[in-house]
Amino acid sequence: MVSAITGATTATAASAAPPTAFTTAQSTNFDTFLKMLTTQLQNQDPLNPMEGSDFAVQLATFSGVEQQAQTNKLLEQMLTQSGGSLGQLAEWIGKEVRTTEPVWFGDKPLTLDIAPDSRADNVTLVTLNEAGKEVLREEIGPGEGQIDWLGRNDSGEKLADGRYFFVIESMKSGEVISEDRVGAYVRVAEAEVGAQGVELIFEGGGSALAAQIEALRGGT
Structure with a gap:
């Protein structure tokens, strides 16, 4: 089921339709x-x-x-x-979904949804490539909400185009108290049906099952 998010178009799946x-x-x-x-x-x-x-x-x-x-x-x-309608599924194409799976980063910033542990006094955003290798660490403070990730290293140089995913480390008094995957928004290019259900294919590659999508918003 797709959950609502503040300031975004809400899409909630309807109850499963009975067999025709x-x-x-x-x-x-x-x-x-x-x-x-x-x-x-x-x-x-x-x-x-x-x-x-x-x-x-x-x-x-x-x-x-x-x-x-x-x-x-x-x-x-x-x-x-x-939600019981092929037409509803088609409406996902071209829209942006929030996922914790690796997403494509190229010429445009990525929108990340930051939600650290409420006890944290400091938060670090960790960027990993598709293979799971850490490529960047950024201190972003304990705030909560959406940010535009520009993908710049300490020298101000843009990271190479590719698929990345993100983790936030919530810290208190210098100790890590939680590590959580960060949701990133990516545009849906197509949808396929497989044995596990509907799979959404992202622009730039990568995919996730529709049931794993956290939120949906209109494309920009």
Whole structure:
């Protein structure tokens, strides 16, 4: 479910839609076909068995029905993730989502949502590349809210284009009391349906399941 954020367009997934009559009919047809084929094999005359070509045709039909049933199952997953409507899923394309997965950084700043431990008296933003290697540390103070991350090192030089993710270290009296992943906003380029549900593909590469997205806002 996508949660609301201050100053951003809110999108809350609707409750999962029940299976459609079409999906139910496909499932029934699949089970009926399987029972008919099993009964035919059990009762065929051993002195006059089914021709190999006829059996091959029936197996091909069986495979087609099975594939259709699997396709319908994936469609149900997609409809559930998108709140019951393919149109709603399409509306995600071009919008920005907040994720803790690695996101692309190029010519434009990234918007980060900073939420340190409330007990912290100092906060450090740690930037890591896609491989998990630390590339930058910045003291940002104990404030909470959205910031524009410019991706500049200590010399003021821009970091190389690539995918990065972020962690904040909350400190109190010089000791780290918590480490938390930071949500970053990235634009959605496309959506795909897989075995785990709807996967959102980000501009510049990288992805996350729709169920893992924390927030959604209109594209800029």
